[in-house]
Amino acid sequence: xxxxxxxxxxxxxxxxxxxxxxxxxxxxxxxxxxxxxxxxxxxxxxxxxxxxxxxxxxxxxxxxxxxxxxxxxxxxxxxxxxxxxxxxxxxxxxxxxxxxxxxxxxxxxxxxxxxxxxxxxxxxxxxxxxxxxxxxxxxxxxxxxxxxxxxxxxxxxxxxxxxxxxxxxxxxxxxxxxxxxxxxxxxxxxxxxxxxxxxxxxxxxxxxxxxxxxxxxxxxxxxxxxxxxxxxxxxxxxxxxxxxxxxxxxxxxx
Amino acid sequence: xxxxxxxxxxxxxxxxxxxxxxxxxxxxxxxxxxxxxxxxxxxxxxxxxxxxxxxxxxxxxxxxxxxxxxxxxxxxxxxxxxxxxxxxxxxxxxxxxxxxxxxxxxxxxxxxxxxxxxxxxxxxxxxxxxxxxxxxxxxxxxxxxxxxxxxxxxxxxxxxxxxxxxxxxxxxxxxxxxxxxxxxxxxxxxxxxxxxxxxxxxxxxxxxxxxxxxxxxxxxxxxxxxxxxxxxxxxxxxxxxxxxxxxxxxxxxx
DNA sequence: CGCTTCTTTGATTCAACTCAATGGATGTGG
DNA sequence: CCACATCCATTGAGTTGAATCAAAGAAGCG
Numbered sequence: 044x045x046x047x048x049x050x051x052x053x054x055x056x057x058x059x060x061x062x063x064x065x066x067x068x069x070x071x072x073x074x075x076x077x078x079x080x081x082x083x084x085x086x087x088x089x090x091x092x093x094x095x096x097x098x099x100x101x102x103x104x105x106x107x108x109x110x111x112x113x114x115x116x117x118x119x120x121x122x123x124x125x126x127x128x129x130x131x132x133x134x135x136x137x138x139x140x141x142x143x144x145x146x147x148x149x150x151x152x153x154x155x156x157x158x159x160x161x162x163x164x165x166x167x168x169x170x171x172x173x174x175x176x177x178x179x180x181x182x183x184x185x186x187x188x189x190x191x192x193x194x195x196x197x198x199x200x201x202x203x204x205x206x207x208x209x210x211x212x213x214x215x216x217x218x219x220x221x222x223x224x225x226x227x228x229x230x231x232x233x234x235x236x237x238x239x240x241x242x243x244x245x246x247x248x249x250x251x252x253x254x255x256x257x258x259x260x261x262x263x264x265x266x267x268x269x270x271x272x273x274x275x276x277x278x279x280x281x282x283x284x285x286x287x288x289x290x291x292x293x294x295x296x297x
Numbered sequence: 298x299x300x301x302x303x304x305x306x307x308x309x310x311x312x313x314x315x316x317x318x319x320x321x322x323x324x325x326x327x328x329x330x331x332x333x334x335x336x337x338x339x340x341x342x343x344x345x346x347x348x349x350x351x352x353x354x355x356x357x358x359x360x361x362x363x364x365x366x367x368x369x370x371x372x373x374x375x376x377x378x379x380x381x382x383x384x385x386x387x388x389x390x391x392x393x394x395x396x397x398x399x400x401x402x403x404x405x406x407x408x409x410x411x412x413x414x415x416x417x418x419x420x421x422x423x424x425x426x427x428x429x430x431x432x433x434x435x436x437x438x439x440x441x442x443x444x445x446x447x448x449x450x451x452x453x454x455x456x457x458x459x460x461x462x463x464x465x466x467x468x469x470x471x472x473x474x475x476x477x478x479x480x481x482x483x484x485x486x487x488x489x490x491x492x493x494x495x496x497x498x499x500x501x502x503x504x505x506x507x508x509x510x511x512x513x514x515x516x517x518x519x520x521x522x523x524x525x526x527x528x529x530x531x532x533x534x535x536x537x538x539x540x541x542x543x544x545x546x547x548x549x550x551x
Numbered sequence: 552c553g554c555t556t557c558t559t560t561g562a563t564t565c566a567a568c569t570c571a572a573t574g575g576a577t578g579t580g581g
Numbered sequence: 582c583c584a585c586a587t588c589c590a591t592t593g594a595g596t597t598g599a600a601t602c603a604a605a606g607a608a609g610c611g
Contacts, residue, residue: 120449124538126453128449128452128453128456128457142445143442144441145439145446150449151449170431170434174428174434180427180434184424185398185399187438188396188397188398189399190445191395191448192396194452195404198382198384198452198455199376199380201455201499202382202455202496202499203499237558237559244456246600247600247601249558249559249560249601252558253599268557268558268608460566460567490589501567501569502589502591503567503568503569503592504566504567509590510591522575522589522590
């Protein structure tokens with residue numbers, strides 16, 4: 044439960060964005076060497092945090108947002124009746140905590156799904172630097188914009204797709220994100236439980252499990268607990284929706 | 298179908314943010330008089346557009362975002378198979394088009410649901426001014442942050458709530474937004490069709506209609522076509538979820 | 552090794568969808 | 582001003598996809 048905050052915090056070491064392999068996926072994207080140095084001064088890396096450690100919690104004062112550096116992080120909100128809704132899963136180079144800007148406090152919580160490291164991006168300092176570095180300001184806006192577009196896509200998936208299509212879309216989405224990070228598009232490990240997948244997609248754990256079994260039966264995937272092999276990527280793609288020949292009347296104004 | 302673009306465009310007149318009643322809901326929030334003047338120089342108002350006029354369409358180059366000044370606007374995306382997903386309904390003082398920043402083109406379309414006016418906020422010029430006016434940069438980040446938080450809330454509603462709870466939440470959400478704009482919290486007109494409500498919430502038109510009838514039967518509301526009267530606000534609130542005493546197992550890790 | 556947690560599988564139920572038909576409002580042209 | 586067409590909303594009947602309930606199997610942990 045050591046989450047930082049010791050008298051002397053050895054965990055907070057100056058980040059090295061210049062040499063970071065996530066460079067082009069992350070906040071520094073598009074910055075030149077000089078600008079990078081200005082950024083590095085304020086960005087702090089974390090020591091590894093173990094699975095289940097919170098990076099921030101809802102209601103915490105908002106001081107920084109955070110870039111995942113290694114491992115994976117789940118972001119969720121809890122409503123008045125204690126129900127959890129997972130907002131997203133985040134991988135290296137992706138940034139979390141944007142929701143906190145408006146009211147100066149976090150509205151989500153972020154917790155590591157496995158051992159992870161992250162970088163702290165102190166909001167005030169970053170926005171100060173933004174005034175001097177137009178590219179950085181631009182990149183900030185782009186990242187926020189992307190987050191909104193992603194949310195829109197997610198809404199489409201949740202609202203319009205069947206359970207089967209949701210799962211296929213989810214697997215493909217992870218695949219392409221892992222690929223962007225230099226990993227296989229066909230084989231990866233799920234860092235999250237069936238429960239968490241279901242929560243995110245608006246399905247029950249049983250439905251997730253059944254569909255995994257079905258996909259496996261049909262030779263689309265091989266699944267062994269957390270280990271996923273996408274055996275037939277085109278087929279999975281075609282399930283994602285958009286090519287279905289059995290249109291429903293579920294509010295598609297055509 | 299006159300959507301601007303005439304040889305001489307009389308419709309683009311300098312906006313008057315200082316005297317605009319939406320001032321504190323909109324982009325200028327928190328700016329002092331001097332800063333407001335700098336902003337006004339680049340913001341352009343529109344002449345009234347009639348119902349069904351597009352402000353922008355997906356794939357259009359992204360040059361500006363837009364503040365709704367009067368009337369109401371629906372924002373939606375269309376997927377590969379032509380299905381429409383409504384992303385949101387926007388009212389005076391609310392800002393649309395943020396999604397376009399990342400790829401320099403819009404990913405959504407925005408169309409007026411009734412006669413409306415709007416202001417154009419040219420992106421490049423606004424970001425230039427942001428460098429000089431920290432408060433403006435801050436407000437931009439806050440608006441983007443709010444959009445993300447709203448999306449998160451919507452996801453919770455869509456994923457975790459029953460049809461009845463979704464409709465109640467929707468009615469309350471509109472109520473509070475109208476109230477913020479100085480209108481009655483109890484009586485308003487729906488600018489959108491049942492179809493559009495259903496599309497947004499992930500329900501069919503029949504379900505929306507049936508629930509409106511049910512709410513009316515139970516004395517919660519009076520509904521006459523587009524005219525809504527919330528007769529029993531507390532009761533509607535209590536339906537919104539979070540107080541239900543019949544917990545489901547739909548992925549609520551308690 | 553025993554306990555707990557996670558996952559899978561089966562049987563059953565139900566909320567919301569689909570299909571179908573009617574009714575009311577609005578608009579158009581003769 | 583009326584007849585007709587269109588669009589939107591309502592209501593009913595029947596179906597179904599995913600949830601719920603239940604139980605057993607597999608993996609991880611102390």
